[in-house]
Amino acid sequence: MNCKNERYKERLRDAVDFNDVFAIVKDAVEYRFGMRRAGLNLILQDMPSFVGAYHVLGSNSIVVNRYLLNTVKSIARSKEEYNSYVLVVLAHEYLHSLGMVDEYRVRTMTYELCRDLLGDEHTATIMAKSDPTSYFPELKMLMRLTFGREYELVKEFDTSNISYIA
Numbered sequence: 001m002n003c004k005n006e007r008y009k010e011r012l013r014d015a016v017d018f019n020d021v022f023a024i025v026k027d028a029v030e031y032r033f034g035m036r037r038a039g040l041n042l043i044l045q046d047m048p049s050f051v052g053a054y055h056v057l058g059s060n061s062i063v064v065n066r067y068l069l070n071t072v073k074s075i076a077r078s079k080e081e082y083n084s085y086v087l088v089v090l091a092h093e094y095l096h097s098l099g100m101v102d103e104y105r106v107r108t109m110t111y112e113l114c115r116d117l118l119g120d121e122h123t124a125t126i127m128a129k130s131d132p133t134s135y136f137p138e139l140k141m142l143m144r145l146t147f148g149r150e151y152e153l154v155k156e157f158d159t160s161n162i163s164y165i166a
């Protein structure tokens, strides 16, 4: 364990919203892989329980399953556990948004990111190593099959770098 790990763990523990967690993701990806981009929207939508989130290639949006988020929020034993889930989901989609299309590669990179920045034992690393549904077996019991019609846009998401957008 080193100082870098402690700083990232502390930031994740103290994160209060999507923007806080996303700022961690962006810093971590830049530190670990030397890549960064701006101008992403975060959209929340109720989706079938087997879909965690998605990014349409070439678009500026990450769409996260609000139904799963709410479920995780209700079963997580701590805010840190919930934040870890959000981190793993956002890191995965952020890597896609950087042009990474290969699913296996994105999963591997997400795991490496969590392991290097937070350490082997961290909840997020454990989630990223297999799958959030292995960490929260309750998620496997969910049976939702439909997409909701409503979208919720998370305001102020990714505005820290808005001036970089041409």
Ligand SMILES: [Zn+2]
Pocket (backbone or CB within 6 Å): 092, 096, 103, 106
């Ligand atoms: Zn993916």
